[in-house]
Structure formats: structure tokens, C-alpha cells
Amino acid sequence: MKLRKVDFYLDWPVSIKIINLRRFIKGNLAKKGEVIRWSIVDIKDSVDSSDIKKIRINAVLVNPVNS
């Protein structure tokens, strides 16, 4: 078993309602590995689109993909 820390920005489209945000993030994290710990550490408006917010995710994964 290996652990890896990941830190990345994810586009949060307005079509994803707040009640679905957690599952949206977990779905994206699942592509990278099994999650041990995660949280949103920053949110900002996108400079490119008013329909998107940029959310920064900090996570620790186990058995990360491509490790």
C-alpha cells in the first residue's frame, strides 16, 4: 500500500448544485486513487467563465493511480 498527497484545482460548473458537490468531488478523486483524507482548501471564481468556480482540493490517497 502506498500513500500519495494530491493538490489540484477542479472546475465546479454551476450545473452541479451544492447538494451534489461532495459526490462530484469524490467522483473526480476516485479517478486518482482511494481517498484517505480530503477537503476543499480554496474556492475562487473562474476568470474564463461565470459558469464555473475553481475549487482547490487537497487530498491523501492510498494506492494512487499512476504511482
Add this chain to the structure above:
Amino acid sequence: MPISPTLFIIPTGIGCEIGGFAGDALPSAKLLAAASGCLITHPNVMNGGSLSEKNKDIFYVEGYSLDRFAKGEIGLKSVKQQKIGIIFDSSIEHELLTKHLQVADACVATLGIDVDSYVLTKKPLGIVIDSESQGISDGLIENPDTLIEAGEILIEKGITAIAIVAKFPDDLDLIKTNSYREGKGVDPIGGVEAVISHLISKFLKVPCAHAPALNPIELNENIDPRAASEEIGYTFLPSVLIGLSKAPDLIELTDKNSNITLHPSEIEYVVVPSGALGGEAVLACIERNVNIISVQNKNLLSIDNHFLKYPKLIEVNNYFEAAGLILAMREGISPRSIQRPLNKIQELNFINQKF
């Protein structure tokens, strides 16, 4: 008066003014427990190094399991007492290990806690500390398998709750460490501690908590009172053993044979620092339409309701207000009736009605 089960969350390692040090949110937890009649919180709130308390109205649940509770995956079952086992990192030196074993014996002899046995990991856990993410405490362990393997040995022997003691490097950044001790910085090891206990919760599904093993460092005469509970002993193990001694069992909701004391559907409130709304438990409670009380408690994050726009969120200035709000609603008193100005009730008409 019926209880109002409340989740009380102060994330580890984000530098909260209250709760970012050594059990310094415990008085707030006791206040919220008195107001709600039932508080579910995690070791970062309750553990003050050598100091902690048992409280019949507080459920002590490790962060990963607390998230699972918030997601509706597990229920909590009260117990009379847990049978505790301890995992010691094999890189702990003999003298420091002896001190920890004496603490465990003392908790049996003086507090009546059932600490049954311990195991040394086959390999060192290999702590790697990292705090690059905006100053947030973070890190990993190099050998997670050896941690899980040690935990499995304890569970095979009938242990029902696990304390973990990992050796942290002696060459911790002294400037950062002293900044934390003086109340000006972030707990440099909190992030790794969370990873260690989350691993046990995820893979072994038992109550657990972590205490770091650290060799004594130089006397500092400017210790902040909030960090002082970590200066009064050789180990941080007592608070972990006290917390785990009556931590609730974690019941998978698919297990129909177990009685559950507290079901996740009973959660009425989440109390969380303002700016720290981006954790899994809070987002899971938003899915479940739970009331969120966001408390001014300065920290490094700025994930607030400006971005989330959750309608059932109330912002308050401090934990006194949070407790008063919970107590008012628990008593069936509209918070609006206590605030001024008090507006007249609104007339609705059919033109403005939206479905």
C-alpha cells in the same frame, strides 16, 4: 427536554484560533454538549495532551468515522467501556516507550480504563511532515501496511478500540514548533496525525485516536495557555486513552442485528468554524438538509457561504452564540423572537408563490 444531536467539527491543522492547539476547544465542546444534550465530536477537539475529560453527552469519534456518520453510513452505539489496545511505532526509543507504557498502566490503575495490551509495528511508520499547502499541516507515512498489520493483531486478540503512538522526527522545524507553542502558528504535526488515525478507521473500522511520541524539547517560557496542556507530561497518551475508553462502537447500517444509540438521521446541527465549510462531513450534512452553524473562529481557510450559498446556514460570532441558538431551538423558541429589530410577520400572496 429532547436532545438535539449536534456535530462539532474543528478541522485539524488549519490554525483555528479556538481548537487549533491542544484540546483548547474542549470547554466549547462541553458548552455545546450541555446546550444540545448530545454532541458528536472528534479527537482534535477533545485531546489536550495529558488532559481530557469524559462527558456522558459527548460521543468521541475519530474524523474518518465521523465523516462516515455524517454520510449516513454508520450509526453509533454507546458502550460501558472499550477494551483498548495500543500500537507503538517501532522507531520509538526504549526510554520514551517505557514512559508511554507507564502512562498506560497509570490510566488503568488511577482511572480504571481497560487498556489491555500493545503491539510494536514490524517496521517504523516513517513519518513525513509537509506543510506546503497554504501553511496547512499535512504529511504522510511511508509504511501504512505495517500500521494496519499491527492493528489486525490487536483486533484478533479481542481489542475493541485502538490508540496509536507514532514517533515524530526529533528534527522538527524548531521555529515552526515554537511558533505553535507560543500560539502564533499551525500545529505542524496535526495533518499526519489525521492520516494515521484515518487509515485505522478506514481499514479496521474501530474507534481509534493518535498520540505523537516526541522527545522533550527545550523549555519555552512563552507558552500560550492553549498549547500548555502538551507541556505537562512526557506523553500525549492520557487524553487519547480517556477519550477512547468510552468511545461509541461504530455500527455499519447494513448490520440489522445491532442496537444503535444514535442514527445519522438524528443529526440536527453541525457547528463548524467559518471558512472551514469544505470538509466531507459538512458537505454530507448539506446533502441531508442539516442546519449548519458557522462560528467565527479565525483560521487559514476561506471556504464560506458566499460560495456555497446553502440556505440553512446561520453565522454566529462565537461558541456562546452557537450554544444559545441550539438551546433556543431545542426549547422550541424561535431565534427571531430574541433578536432585534423584530419584524412583523409577512403576508404571502398567490402572485409571489413559487413552486
